[in-house]
Amino acid sequence: MKILITGGSGLLGQFLNLELSKNNNILTLYHSHIGNCNNYNHISIDILNIDLLAPIFRKFRPDIVIHTAAVSNPKLADKLPDNIVYTINVTATGKLAELCSDNNAKLIYTSTDLVYDGSTGKMLDENSKLNPLSLYAYTKLMGEEKIKETFNNYIILRTALMYGFGLNHSANHFTNVYKNLSVGKPVKLFYDQFRSPVALHDAARMISELVKLNLTGETLNFGGNERVSRFKLGEILCEEIGSNKSLLKKISLDEINGFYKVKDVSMNITRLINFGIEPKGIRKLIKEFINYT
Numbered sequence: 001m002k003i004l005i006t007g008g009s010g011l012l013g014q015f016l017n018l019e020l021s022k023n024n025n026i027l028t029l030y031h032s033h034i035g036n037c038n039n040y041n042h043i044s045i046d047i048l049n050i051d052l053l054a055p056i057f058r059k060f061r062p063d064i065v066i067h068t069a070a071v072s073n074p075k076l077a078d079k080l081p082d083n084i085v086y087t088i089n090v091t092a093t094g095k096l097a098e099l100c101s102d103n104n105a106k107l108i109y110t111s112t113d114l115v116y117d118g119s120t121g122k123m124l125d126e127n128s129k130l131n132p133l134s135l136y137a138y139t140k141l142m143g144e145e146k147i148k149e150t151f152n153n154y155i156i157l158r159t160a161l162m163y164g165f166g167l168n169h170s171a172n173h174f175t176n177v178y179k180n181l182s183v184g185k186p187v188k189l190f191y192d193q194f195r196s197p198v199a200l201h202d203a204a205r206m207i208s209e210l211v212k213l214n215l216t217g218e219t220l221n222f223g224g225n226e227r228v229s230r231f232k233l234g235e236i237l238c239e240e241i242g243s244n245k246s247l248l249k250k251i252s253l254d255e256i257n258g259f260y261k262v263k264d265v266s267m268n269i270t271r272l273i274n275f276g277i278e279p280k281g282i283r284k285l286i287k288e289f290i291n292y293t
């Protein structure tokens, strides 16, 4: 299959490059960091220049587009002008949906668990109340809506917090926690925010399984199978790397200003599992990526 990956230099994108290139012909797009894209067919593009997407489509003629490029977290989105965030997260997503529709390609879009109302429950299913609190989450939900308005040949993945080690330049909170623990530095972690995190390499593996299925018009929770706080995730990491758990300091969401108070967006992933796509457990995945890097 011919697969076009946007955001190929990102945390997830680089793992998608590795995984999807095994059995497919990929073209991977990046913007300002090349990461591992230089090992594959690649093009640098600023997705703000939306008109550049059509010629890429015409030339490559993808069967599937995996659209991960985004202003990808609330903090970053709040620092940028709203119209830039909107153009990248909403307008570009809508344009990709149009191009997919015109060219008979499927669109797989990585949305976020933060579209849900994080104050009303736990293990949320796909019909749970939506209530994005941040500009980031709001624009990701608008991206979903643009796709649904355009056509039916899509899979929307409401993606959980991703953990694991970023490749090359890409780093995440989890990598920083690991680095600090490894040199005996204490780290503060929320004990009262719950997610069902998914490991980067396992997310890429599951997406590589999803592309083989004949699924369309699906919005799926896409996460791990365990509901944990960041503190609990830190405890498992400590146990696996042999760090002293006393380095972990519990903090509450309420202690931190300027942080969106999303208490619990743990997700029920039964629909995903019913399609035969199943994440591995956290402890096993932590072992895997310690060996992976």
Ligand SMILES: NC(=O)c1ccc[n+]([C@@H]2O[C@H](COP(=O)([O-])OP(=O)(O)OC[C@H]3O[C@@H](n4cnc5c(N)ncnc54)[C@H](OP(=O)(O)O)[C@@H]3O)[C@@H](O)[C@H]2O)c1
Pocket: 006, 007, 008, 009, 010, 011, 012, 013, 029, 030, 031, 032, 033, 034, 045, 046, 047, 048, 067, 068, 069, 070, 071, 072, 073, 088, 110, 111, 112, 113, 140, 159, 160, 161, 162, 163, 170
């Ligand atoms: N990370 C998480 O925990 C998480 C959780 C839920 C959902 N998601 C979603 O999953 C997807 C991937 O997240 P991630 O953490 O892998 O993101 P990331 O590491 O921040 O990567 C973002 C990607 O988007 C590209 N990009 C940003 N602005 C661009 C522009 N103007 N033109 C072209 N490309 C641009 C970046 O390119 P350069 O780096 O080359 O500039 C990079 O490849 C995103 O859609 C995000 O919303 C992430």
